[in-house]
Amino acid sequence: MFIQGTSWALPGDQGKAATEAGGSETKSGGDLTNASLESLMGMDVVVTSSSKKAESLRDATTAIFVITQDDIRRSGFKHLADLMRIVPGVQVSSQSANEWAVSARGFNSQYNNKMLVLVDGRSVYDPILGGVYWNQLDYPLEDIDHIEVIRGSGGTLWGSNAVNGIVNIITKDSKVTQGLTLSEAAGSEVENLSFGRFGGKLAEDIYYRIYGQTEKHAPNQNPSGGNWNDGWYDFRAGFRADIHGDQDQFTFEGGAQKGYFDFTRLNDSNSPSVNPFTFEVRDEINTQVNQNAHLLGQWKKSFEDSSELQILAYYDYVNLTYLNDNRINNTGTADLEFQHRFGLNSWNEITWGGSYRNITDHFYNPTSWIYVPEDQDLNIYGGFLQDRLTLLDDRLYLTGGAKLENNPYTGTEFQPSGRLLWTPNTKDSIWGAVSRSVRIPTQTAETANIFLIGVPAGSLGPGNPPSNLYGGAIPNPGLKSEILVSYEMGYRTNPTKETSLDIAAFLNHYDQLIRFGYPLGPIATPAGGYFDNSIALYQQQNNGNGDIFGVELAAKFDPQPNLHLTAGFTYQDYDQNMIDSSNIELGAVPPHLMVVGNVTYEPVQGWEITTALYFTDKTFLYDPNTIVNPTEAVVRWDLGTSWKATDNLEISVWGQDLDGTDSETLRSYGISPVNVPPSFYGQLTLRY
Helix, strand or coil: CCCCCCCHHHHHHHHHHHHHHHHHHHHHHCCCCCCHHHHHHHCCCCCCCCCCCCCEEHHCCEEEECCCCHHHHHHHHCCHHHHHHHCCCCEEEECCCCCCEECCCEEECCCCCCCCEECEECCCCCCCCCCCCHHHHHHHHHHEEEEEEECCCCHHHHHHCCCCCCEEEEEEEHHCCCEEEEEEECCCEEEEEEEEEEEEEEEECCCEEEEEEEEECCCCCCCCCCCCCCCEEEEEEEEEEEEEECEEEEEEEEEEEEEECCCCCCCCCCCCCEECCCCCCCCCEEEEEEEEEEEHHHHHHEEECCCCCEEEEEEEEEEECCCCCCEEEEEEEEEEEEEEEEECCCEEEEEEEEEEEEEEEEEEECCCEEEEEEEEEEEEEEEEEEEEEEEEECCEEEEEEEEEEEEECCEEEEEEEEEEEECCCEEEEEEEEEEEEEEEHHHHHHECCCCEEEEECCCCCHHHHCCEEEEEECCCCCCCCEEEEEEEEEEEEEEECEEEEEEEEEEEEEEEEEEEEEECEEEECCCCCCCCCCCCCEEEEEEEEEEEEEEEEEEEEEECEEEEEEEEEEEEEEEEHHHHEECCCEECCCCCCCEEEEEEEEEEEEEEEEEEEEECCCCEECCCCCCCCCEEEEEEEEEEEEEEECCCCEEEEEEECCCCCECCCCCCCCCCEEEEEEEEEEEEEEHH
C-alpha cells in the first residue's frame, strides 16, 4: 500500500523541476496551473495506484480517474465523500447529514464493504463492520494533492477488500505548503468551517506543516419537512514533515479527530435493539462520539540502477462510543509494509513486497451487541509478486502477479491478475485485465451476538416462556470470503490536445456473497436464554451470487484556455441471480444510468464560474421482504463562483442542490430517510 508522497508530478525533467521548485504552494508541483494542456488532459498525468509505481495515466491498466486540485476547487464540495460524485461510475448517497454511502459498480449501502480507502497509504477500512466511516475522513481538502479512484478489482497489489474499487487519497508534500493559510466558510448547511495551516522549513530539504480545522454542520430534513437530529461538529488537527535527499525521501505525519455525530435512529420495526439483561429497548436518538488518531512514517529509496525500495509503517487508533446505544469499542491497528521494484533485465520489471498488520479490539460488554471474545487480537500478513514484461518496445506489455494473504477467519487467500497493455501510438492506449479478489468477513459477522428484541422468562404467564427468549443475529465462524472474478477492458485517447476520452467496460462475477440467512434455533446466547426462530433469528451466510456488467465513459474538453468541460456517463446492468441476492444487508444493485457534467468559465483571469449537474437513476433493492423498494432517481445541480482577488485573497460563493429538496437515502439497517435541502455558503481564504 505504498504511494508517493509527491507523486503528482509531470514526466521527465519537467516533473523533476516541478517537484524540486519548493517555495509556496502556487510556485511548485502542488499547483498545475503552469502545466501543459496535454498534461492536464490526462495522458501525461502520473498515477501510482494502478501498479504501485509512478506511471503515466496512459500506461495504467485499470479504470482509474484522477481528482486534481483544480477538480476539487471547481466542485465546491467541502467533504471527501461528496467529492466522489465527480468520478464517473461512483455512486454517492447522502444517508444523513453525517453519513454517506459510496460505491462503484454496485453494492452501495450504509456499510459498503467492497471498496478500499487509503490516506497516504494508511487503510481506513473498518475491520469491525466493514467499509468506511466517511465522517472520520473530514480531512481539509486544502491539504489534498490529488485522489486516484480505481473502479474495479485491485486485490493483487492492495490485498483483501479491494474488490469493487480503491480510493487513494494523497496529501500534499509539506514542501509545497509553505507559509500561512487561513480559511473560513459559512452557510446554511456548512454552518461553520474554519481551517488554519502553517508551513515552514527546519533545515535544508526538511519541511513541515501543522494544521487545524473545526466544523459545524446543520441537520438535514425528515420527510415531514422538519429537521432530523443528525447535525454534527468535529475538530481535527495534524502535522506532516518531509525530508528530501538525493536518493531518499522520508515522510512523517500524524493527526487526530474528535467528532460528535447525531444520528437519525427510530425505534421502528426496521431498527429495534434491546439490552439482553435489562430488556430496555432503545427508543431515543443517539450520538456517536468518534475519536481517532494516527502516526505514519514512509521511507522511499531510489537507487542508481532505477530500482526502488519503499517502507511504510503506521499506527491507527479509533474509539467509537454510541451514547444510549449498543456499541462501544476501541480499535488499534499497527501496520508494516515494504515494497521493492527492480529491472531483472531490459524487458522484465519485478515488483514484490510483504505486509504485516495487527488489529486489537476491546468491546465493552454487555450492550445489545455482545462480542465473544470481548478482547480480540488479529494478525493479517501476506506477500505479493508482480512481473511486467515488455513484449514489444513502447508498444505491448503483459503484467501478471498474485498476492497471498493470510487472515484469522478464512486462512490463506489467493488473488491473481493478468493485464495486457497496447500503445499503438503516443495518443492511444488499449488495455484488458482478468482479476480475482476477495472480501474477508468482518469481526461482527464472526463474533457478534446482536439482540434485537427480548421476551423475559415468565412475562407471558407463569412459566411462559420458561427462559429468556430473544430475536437477533448470531455469529458465523464458518463464513468464507466473498469472491470476485472480473473481466475488464478499456481505451484511452487524446485525439486533440484539447480533448481526452477514457472508456472502460467490465463484467464482474461474484460468488459466496455474504447476506443474512435464517438458521434454526433455539440457540443459547452469552447473556443466558436463547435466540429463537419464533421471534427472529438471523445469521450472515454465503448465500448470494450473480453478475454485474457495464460501461463507463469520462471525457474532458478545453475548447478555449478559459473554458473547461468535463463529462461522465455510466450504464450498468445485472442478472437474475444478482436480483435474487440483493437485500438490505448485502446492498443495492447499481443504478442503470449515472451522468455527471461540469462547465467552468473564466471571463477574466482569476474569476471562475462553475456549474455542475449530477444524475443518478433509480436504485432498486430487490428485498424479498419488501418485493422491490427503489430509491428514486436523483438530480443535483450546483452553481458557484470563485474570485482570486489578489495573490493572497480568494473568495468563493456556492449554491448546492439548487434543483430542490430530495432524498438520496439507500435503505440500510437502522437508517431512516432524509431529505437534502438546497444550501448556500461563502468562503474566504487568505494565504501569506
